[in-house]
Amino acid sequence: MSAFNILFVLVLAAYFAGATLHLLGVVAGRPGLRRLGNGLTVAGFAFHSADLAVLFASEGGAALLSGEFYFSLLAWSFLLIYFFLWWRLRLEMLGLLAAPLAVFLFLSSQAVTATRMPLPKALGGLFFGLHIGALFLAISLLAMACGAGAAYLYLERKIKTKEKLSGFSKALPALSTCDTVNRWAVAAGFPLYTVGLLSGFIWAKLTWNRIFSYDPKEITAIGVWLLFAFLFHQRLFLGWQGRKTARLAIWIFGLTLVSLLVINFFMPTHHSFARYIDGASNLPVWPQP
Incomplete structure (x- = not known):
């Protein structure tokens, strides 16, 4: 072995x-x-x-x-x-x-x-590494915000209904700690997601001379960014906390998983792994504007 x-x-x-x-x-x-x-x-x-x-x-x-x-x-x-x-x-x-x-x-x-679904050669390089690295860290932060948000909502419901905390409930952190995770994840995750998205568009311009192609993956990524931007603004500038931010973090991470797993494998997109079976490595060539 x-x-x-x-x-x-x-x-x-x-x-x-x-x-x-x-x-x-x-x-x-x-x-x-x-x-x-x-x-x-x-x-x-x-x-x-x-x-x-x-x-x-x-x-x-x-x-x-x-x-x-x-x-x-x-x-x-x-x-x-x-x-x-x-x-x-x-x-x-x-x-x-x-x-x-x-x-x-x-x-x-x-x-x-x-x-045998390799990524195309055009997706290599240091600039694409910046794109992937920033997005992966942002998605990981969103995942932690999602977990903390789910714990917050569960524990809050237990407290409001005055149910006795035992077993799993007793192992959960305080509501304030869950909210702190959300705040950290949003404060660090949104700038990273923005860097990842912008570097991807700039890289696409340098590679294909086209910034945006109305690809399902790109449309979903912009939707995630808009929701993330809203959460970032409401959280850091308007003082949102607690239940609203917990729910929104869960929805944003859920949409991110749809983009990562569903669109990448099951929808027609030039980001899809399924397009490159058996070593095909050429991305679609769009007509020049």
Whole structure:
């Protein structure tokens, strides 16, 4: 078995075991299981980092043309943001979202490889790396805001109905902590999403001499940006907090997942992996204006 295959098994096993033990620890009220689950998730993240390094070292710049690399990198980004929030806020609860999402996306990266759907060569390069890097960090921040928003709404309903907090409910952080995650995610995520979107349009102009093509992926990305901009404005300048911002963060992340998973695979778009089966690498050439 190659080093790459060994790392794949280690990453998957550590992530899956970490997510399972974390969930069992929360439901059963066993802090020891939660800590063990977090430890395994950290180990999985270390293996995952090594896996990305091996992939890049073995393929060089060609890794940047692989759908496998980008899906794996997105899974890695989710956990990077989760660990940062865990370090700053001691918010273990977000691991219930981050670890399962990392497992799903990491497995998705292997599905892309199995069906041989490489990204076209035109999507490589440092400028596209800026586009992808900024967007992935923004999406990861949105995921954490979504998880914190769901926890906020759940806990708020429990408090309003005066239900006794037990089991899973007792493991949730205070409402103010959930709201803090939302504020941080919005404050950092919107500028990153803006950079990612603008760099993508500039890169498209340099590559195809066309900024906007009315592609479903581009239209959805602009819709996400508008909603994100509204949340950013209401949150930071008008003082929105609590239930409204929690709900909006959940909707924005949901739309982002539709863009990432549904449009990329099942709709006609020049961002789609399905257009490049069996190594085809040419993007559509639009008529010049």
